[in-house]
Amino acid sequence: MCDYVNHINEDNDFIRYRDILIIYLMGVEGFRNVEVHRLCDEDINWEYRSINVRGKGHGGMVYPCDATFTVLERYLAARPRPTKDGTLTPTIISDHRHNFGRVSRNGIRDIMNRILRGCDLKHHGYSCHILRHSCGTNLYSETKDIRLVQEQLRHSDPKMTARYAHVHERMTNRHTEKLAPKID
Numbered sequence: 001m002c003d004y005v006n007h008i009n010e011d012n013d014f015i016r017y018r019d020i021l022i023i024y025l026m027g028v029e030g031f032r033n034v035e036v037h038r039l040c041d042e043d044i045n046w047e048y049r050s051i052n053v054r055g056k057g058h059g060g061m062v063y064p065c066d067a068t069f070t071v072l073e074r075y076l077a078a079r080p081r082p083t084k085d086g087t088l089t090p091t092i093i094s095d096h097r098h099n100f101g102r103v104s105r106n107g108i109r110d111i112m113n114r115i116l117r118g119c120d121l122k123h124h125g126y127s128c129h130i131l132r133h134s135c136g137t138n139l140y141s142e143t144k145d146i147r148l149v150q151e152q153l154r155h156s157d158p159k160m161t162a163r164y165a166h167v168h169e170r171m172t173n174r175h176t177e178k179l180a181p182k183i184d
Contacts, residue, residue, distance in 0.1 A: 008115060015095055017075035018103075019111055022092065024068045026112070027131035030139070030153045037105045041082075041089040044072070053154065060154050136161070 010016040025031040025039070031053065038054035045051070050063050064072075082093045083101040090102035103111075112128030121130070132153065140149050150161040 013078035017078050021071050021075045024071050027135055028068055029064050030132050030135035033105050033108050033128055036092055036108055039091040041091050055154055
């Protein structure tokens with residue numbers, strides 16, 4: 001798997017840590033693009049080290065790993081003062097024209113497409129959502145707990161989550177191996 005973080009060639013700490021944070025939120029914590037886009041400072045509970053996710057109708061509380069919180073802390077330390085979005089403070093902000101407002105969903109896609117191209121993983125049909133799928137597949141591979149994957153990805157339907165177990169099964173058991181002729 002590509003080391004996405006090493007494909008961020010950016011000297012500006014704000015932009016570097018923003019892009020790394022997006023990777024962590026999507027690839028490690030399983031956030032959707034819209035959830036990264038909607039994230040506000042007010043959603044972060046530092047005492048319990050949790051984040052209230054504003055999802056597509058069924059958000060919820062997630063408890064990111066320490067590495068994600070470390071990147072979040074570094075990003076917030078380097079981030080310029082954001083432009084408020086009503087009463088809320090957008091966490092992930094744009095550097096576009098230096099207005100420092102909420103980054104758009106297209107902006108997140110552009111950031112991730114640039115990183116995927118740097119890893120030589122940007123192909124037709126691949127988008128930043130590939131990181132969410134990687135999170136589900138890798139989490140199932142590590143835990144074999146489909147319920148945990150369902151909770152982490154905030155799926156309302158367990159059938160949606162079951163595909164990660166199926167992918168793991170197919171990757172682990174290469175059934176066609178039995179059909180391959182032996183080579184001396």
